[in-house]
Amino acid sequence: MRRFAFVLSLALVPLMSGSLKAADADKGKIIAERWCTSCHVVSDTQRKGTDATPSFAAIADQSGFDADKLAFFLLDPHPIMPNFALSRAEAANLSAYIATFKRR
Numbered sequence: 092m093r094r095f096a097f098v099l100s101l102a103l104v105p106l107m108s109g110s111l112k113a114a115d116a117d118k119g120k121i122i123a124e125r126w127c128t129s130c131h132v133v134s135d136t137q138r139k140g141t142d143a144t145p146s147f148a149a150i151a152d153q154s155g156f157d158a159d160k161l162a163f164f165l166l167d168p169h170p171i172m173p174n175f176a177l178s179r180a181e182a183a184n185l186s187a188y189i190a191t192f193k194r195r
């Protein structure tokens with residue numbers, strides 16, 4: 092039984108560290124630049140999205156901003172957003188990227 096628990100813990104370590112590493116802001120940036128720029132201002136260097144959308148900086152600055160909630164929100168396409176399905180990892184990466192705009 093001990094031995095089983097030991098083997099199990101060995102098996103879980105890479106799984107768990109993998110899910111922690113899943114939120115990768117650099118990867119999120121790449122996704123944002125590909126999918127979100129047509130509407131949102133996603134970086135400091137981008138000049139203009141559409142007026143109807145908040146910039147990523149504005150999103151990160153909202154009170155109560157929470158990267159985990161955002162990742163969850165992104166799993167569902169939001170209104171008027173083209174219908175693309177993000178994987179959980181992509182949503183987490185995007186959310187980690189948007190979180191980098193939060194002013195501390």
Ligand code: HEC
Pocket residue numbers: 122123126127128129130131143144145150153161164165169170171172173185
């Ligand atoms: C076709 C235009 C369009 C695209 C592309 C788009 N969005 Fe949006 N997004 C909107 C609009 C419009 C709103 C405002 C919706 C509302 O107010 O109900 C919005 C709102 C949001 C919000 C919520 C802001 C808040 O109120 O807290 C987030 C987060 C967001 N978008 C993230 C993204 C991300 C990440 C991508 C790229 C994967 C993306 N959007 C691509 C149009 C778009």
